[in-house]
Every structure is written in C-alpha cells, then in structure tokens.
Amino acid sequence: MLSPFQQRKAERHFEALDTNGDGILTFDDLRLSAERMLAWEQESPGAARSRLDRFDTGLRAWWDHLTVLDRNDDGEISPEEFLKGYERVFRTDSDAYGQAARSGASARFDLGDTNGDGVIDEEEFTALFRISFGMPGPTAAQVFSSFLPDGERTLSKDVYVRHAMEFLTGDDPDSPGSGLLGPLPTPNVNA
Numbered sequence: 540m541l542s543p544f545q546q547r548k549a550e551r552h553f554e555a556l557d558t559n560g561d562g563i564l565t566f567d568d569l570r571l572s573a574e575r576m577l578a579w580e581q582e583s584p585g586a587a588r589s590r591l592d593r594f595d596t597g598l599r600a601w602w603d604h605l606t607v608l609d610r611n612d613d614g615e616i617s618p619e620e621f622l623k624g625y626e627r628v629f630r631t632d633s634d635a636y637g638q639a640a641r642s643g644a645s646a647r648f649d650l651g652d653t654n655g656d657g658v659i660d661e662e663e664f665t666a667l668f669r670i671s672f673g674m675p676g677p678t679a680a681q682v683f684s685s686f687l688p689d690g691e692r693t694l695s696k697d698v699y700v701r702h703a704m705e706f707l708t709g710d711d712p713d714s715p716g717s718g719l720l721g722p723l724p725t726p727n728v729n730a
C-alpha cells in the first residue's frame with residue numbers, strides 16, 4: 540500500500556506528466572512537453588525539428604516503459620491506472636516500473652540540458668521546470684539548490700535521476716527528492 544504521502548506524490552506526478560491537462564496520459568503529453576522546451580529555445584524550425592527527432596527516441600522509450608501502467612491497453616493511462624501502477628511497484632518491487640521512472644527522469648534531463656554539455660545549470664533547470672510543470676522560477680531555483688551536491692554549481696544526470704527516483708519511490712518527506720515537483724497540496728488532516 541502507498542502511504543498517504545506517497546499517494547499525494549503520485550497524484551502530483553500524474554498532474555505534472557499530463558502536459559495538456561486533459562486528465563489522461565498519452566504519448567502526446569510527453570511530446571508536447573518536448574515541443575514547448577524547443578519553442579522556448581527559439582531554434583530555427585529546421586534545428587528544432589532535428590532536435591525533436593533526437594528526443595523522440597528517448598521519449599518513445601519512456602512511453603514504452605510507462606505503458607506497463609496501461610492495464611486495459613487502450614493507449615492511454617488514466618489516473619486510476621497510474622495510481623494502481625504506483626501501488627504495484629510498492630507491492631511487488633516491479634522492475635518495469637523502476638525502468639519507466641529512470642527513463643522518464645533521464646529523458647527529462649536531456650530535454651533540460653539545452654546547451655548539451657551533459658549537466659544542468661540553474662537557468663536550464665528553472666526553464667525546464669517552468670515550461671514542463673508551470674513551476675514558479677523561485678520555487679524551481681530552490682529545488683535546484685536543494686539537489687546540488689556540496690560545492691557544486693551544476694547537476695549531473697546521475698544526481699538528478701537519484702533525486703527523481705526518491706520522489707517516485709521514496710517515503711521521506713524531508714529528503715530533497717520529495718520536493719521535486721515543489722510543495723505538495725496540504726494533506727487532508729481528517730484523511
């Protein structure tokens with residue numbers, strides 16, 4: 540069973556992935572998120588298209604992993620399927636889910652590394668989280684600094700993925716990874 544904290548994170552995560560906000564998750568949501576990042580970079584249409592093609596492989600790998608959650612195989616992931624999938628990973632320690640989470644974090648990192656130097660700096664991070672999740676800049680900057688290893692100014696993919704995995708599978712409200720998507724809605728104290 541998910542703890543109430545894990546349940547809230549899972550709900551927040553679903554919202555964050557549902558880029559077009561229509562309440563279901565499809566490959567188009569992942570693709571739209573990539574397109575928005577590229578539009579922000581204001582590359583020429585040709586350069587943007589070739590970059591999007593490059594991302595396409597990572598996005599499709601991510602989606603392929605995510606479809607383990609699509610229980611009725613209709614090409615869409617409903618909130619119920621998503622939350623049940625979260626529960627399954629805690630019950631069975633599903634490898635498939637871990638892979639989905641890892642490939643998602645990795646694809647998101649690649650999208651955010653706009654200058655392609657293999658690390659994410661504060662500007663890239665705040666742009667990524669603003670565009671992907673609508674996160675206000677100051678919140679994103681706080682998340683970024685909470686993720687930075689001591690003495691570092693940029694995030695490596697390993698470090699980013701570790702924090703993202705903590706968000707996806709951990710149960711410690713005080714760990715930096717739990718803040719990945721910013722403050723969670725206040726819990727219902729009567730729940």
Ligand SMILES: [Ca+2]
Nearest residue numbers: 557561563568
């Ligand atoms: Ca959607």
Ligand SMILES: [Ca+2]
Nearest residue numbers: 609611613615
């Ligand atoms: Ca489905």
Ligand SMILES: [Ca+2]
Nearest residue numbers: 652656658659
């Ligand atoms: Ca970079």
